[in-house]
Amino acid sequence: MAASSYRFDQTMLRSFQTSLNNAKHIVILTGAGTSAESGIPTFRGAGGLWRKYQATELATPEAFVRDPSLVWEFYHWRREVVSRSKPNKAHFALAALEKRCKEEGKKLTLITQNIDRLHQAAGSKSIIELHGSLWDVCSADRHGYRSDDQKPWEDRTQPLVPALQGQGAPTVKHHANIPLKNLPHDSQGHLLRPGVVWFGEGLDPDVLGEAAEALQTCDLFMTIGTSSVVYPAAGFAAQVAARGVPLAEVNLDTSEATDICQYVFQGKAGEILPELLDVTV
Numbered sequence: 296m297a298a299s300s301y302r303f304d305q306t307m308l309r310s311f312q313t314s315l316n317n318a319k320h321i322v323i324l325t326g327a328g329t330s331a332e333s334g335i336p337t338f339r340g341a342g343g344l345w346r347k348y349q350a351t352e353l354a355t356p357e358a359f360v361r362d363p364s365l366v367w368e369f370y371h372w373r374r375e376v377v378s379r380s381k382p383n384k385a386h387f388a389l390a391a392l393e394k395r396c397k398e399e400g401k402k403l404t405l406i407t408q409n410i411d412r413l414h415q416a417a418g419s420k421s422i423i424e425l426h427g428s429l430w431d432v433c434s435a436d437r438h439g440y441r442s443d444d445q446k447p448w449e450d451r452t453q454p455l456v457p458a459l460q461g462q463g464a465p466t467v468k469h470h471a472n473i474p475l476k477n478l479p480h481d482s483q484g485h486l487l488r489p490g491v492v493w494f495g496e497g498l499d500p501d502v503l504g505e506a507a508e509a510l511q512t513c514d515l516f517m518t519i520g521t522s523s524v525v526y527p528a529a530g531f532a533a534q535v536a537a538r539g540v541p542l543a544e545v546n547l548d549t550s551e552a553t554d555i556c557q558y559v560f561q562g563k564a565g566e567i568l569p570e571l572l573d574v575t576v
């Protein structure tokens with residue numbers, strides 16, 4: 296067996312597993328670190344840059360209005376990366392835990408900030424996507440915001456339009472400056488945008504409502520691979536802790552939530568989770 300790159304405090308591990316076994320409703324919040332071992336760059340820290348831009352600078356309605364081609368190039372490339380990626384052991388361990396919970400008559404709600412749909416690809420079913428999905432598109436209002444009239448819809452066509460073919464890779468340094476008419480449009484001729492939640496935008500109220508209900512009823516909360524700096528997700532741990540619910544964190548590093556977690560497991564999610572959750576993947 297390969298040597299583990301992590302070492303758990305065995306008392307903490309046993310205590311966590313007792314809480315896990317006793318829990319009736321587990322809520323698990325995941326972030327970009329959960330998909331890092333699938334080769335998908337995280338937002339912050341090493342690899343968080345796209346060309347000379349911070350990923351977060353392009354994820355705004357204002358950036359889309361200013362330069363829709365640039366934003367579409369960036370999202371086209373992200374779709375390319377994800378289309379070549381496969382779920383890793385972290386995703387599979389969480390899907391296996393959900394299956395076990397179901398067999399035991401317990402509930403598991405996965406709340407993800409990730410937009411890659413790799414949890415679904417691994418077999419997870421009960422998922423709340425806080426930030427939408429890379430695979431969805433939607434229409435934009437004139438300020439670049441998601442229009443309220445319509446929910447985003449899935450379109451996995453890749454490239455979405457011929458003009459995006461080959462664009463967006465960080466190695467392609469030039470800006471494609473794709474004319475507006477050649478960017479993705481719906482059948483009525485409205486310019487489409489990625490169906491994700493951008494900075495400055497509110498979350499879908501239905502999605503937020505589902506998350507709130509899960510947070511109010513869970514009796515164990517885990518946060519995995521998130522820096523816990525982007526709200527509202529960044530506030531979930533504290534919200535649940537206020538009810539006295541035990542919290543666990545799995546992260547390569549410390550995060551903004553580490554200090555309030557009873558159980559802290561540091562290392563790669565794909566290496567840690569199978570042992571922690573006692574599942575075979």
Ligand code: OAD
Nearest residue numbers: 326327328331337338339408520521522546547548563564
């Ligand atoms: P971040 O990039 O902010 O944080 C990634 C976290 O994962 C960090 O805390 C890393 O230490 C940790 N990490 C990296 N590799 C890991 C691994 N193999 N195993 C475990 N942990 C690992 O990503 P998020 O917290 O998900 O929002 O970012 C939150 C939101 O900010 C995103 O959903 C996105 C972004 O802007 C929007 O686009 C609206």
